[in-house]
Amino acid sequence: MQKILYHELKYQQSTQYTTPFYLLNVINLDMKLCIIGANGRMGQAIIESAQQQNINIHSVVVKECTDYVGHKLSKEVKILHKVEDGADIIIDFSNSQASKSNVEYANKYQIPILIGTTEGHKKSDYNKFNIPIMWAPNTSITWNIMENAIEKISLASKLAIQIGEVHHKNKKDDPSGTTKQLDDKINADKVWSLRVGKNMSMHQFMGINDLEIARLEHQVLDRQLYAHDALVICKWLIMQKNQLFIMQDFINEII
Ligand SMILES: NC(=O)C1=CN([C@@H]2O[C@H](COP(=O)(O)OP(=O)(O)OC[C@H]3O[C@@H](n4cnc5c(N)ncnc54)[C@H](O)[C@@H]3O)[C@@H](O)[C@H]2O)C=CC1
Numbered sequence: 001m002q003k004i005l006y007h008e009l010k011y012q013q014s015t016q017y018t019t020p021f022y023l024l025n026v027i028n029l030d031m032k033l034c035i036i037g038a039n040g041r042m043g044q045a046i047i048e049s050a051q052q053q054n055i056n057i058h059s060v061v062v063k064e065c066t067d068y069v070g071h072k073l074s075k076e077v078k079i080l081h082k083v084e085d086g087a088d089i090i091i092d093f094s095n096s097q098a099s100k101s102n103v104e105y106a107n108k109y110q111i112p113i114l115i116g117t118t119e120g121h122k123k124s125d126y127n128k129f130n131i132p133i134m135w136a137p138n139t140s141i142t143w144n145i146m147e148n149a150i151e152k153i154s155l156a157s158k159l160a161i162q163i164g165e166v167h168h169k170n171k172k173d174d175p176s177g178t179t180k181q182l183d184d185k186i187n188a189d190k191v192w193s194l195r196v197g198k199n200m201s202m203h204q205f206m207g208i209n210d211l212e213i214a215r216l217e218h219q220v221l222d223r224q225l226y227a228h229d230a231l232v233i234c235k236w237l238i239m240q241k242n243q244l245f246i247m248q249d250f251i252n253e254i255i
């Protein structure tokens, strides 16, 4: 497959490139990725997914050490660069407090950033920056399409609404960022959450009235799903203008 340098595609002044979803999935951009929170569960999943997709891991930031140059992160990945020395995009799965300063940093060096962290921050915290930013409390493309449908269902029909989620016991926030975002949009009558096991990740919607029951559920079987889709979104984000994006912007353009 021919390699396309993303600089050839990048948003320039008045042109916005629209890239069909299938192309984003297979396109081989020369994208130099920085991963913040690389030692964490999601960070490790991103590394694995980037390797599978032949994406160049340019740099990483971990809590203990912001300059990881020269270290071996895993058997296969040796980090050779500092973030500011040429990263094309940053993906942040550390924590929300760190995200706030990470975005300042990304803005300083004019590097687009995907914020995947949840709790303790809100989208409007990132209004003032001049880089492409993706606010994505849930990077699953499937879930975001379902969220869109749930919003429409909740508006169209008079339903008593319950939303819930089940996640692994190590998850720090409760309810999940996805659930909070959804509740802000549809104002559910009941919200519940459970913490079980090591890998659970499930979101559920139920709407009921006298005539119908609507149920939608999304179960993620492996974090590779969040990692894979986050990288697809990054391929899209580096071609966008300086703006704060939400997942629905991405969905609206590619589907
Ligand atoms: N957007 C999405 O689709 C998803 C979002 N998440 C969110 O991503 C975040 C991370 O989740 P996990 O990987 O499960 O947590 P984790 O606790 O396994 O990983 C977080 C990592 O960030 C590191 N870290 C903390 N402060 C840091 C800093 N200042 N600089 C660099 N690294 C720092 C920690 O040492 C840890 O290795 C959470 O907020 C979680 O809710 C998780 C899964 C999917």
Ligand SMILES: O=C(O)C1=N[C@H](C(=O)O)C[C@H](O)C1
Pocket: 118, 137, 138, 139, 167, 171, 173, 175, 176, 177, 178, 179, 201, 202
């Ligand atoms: O911590 C997780 O695991 C997840 N966090 C995100 C959230 O809080 O919504 C996304 C997904 O639920 C997995």
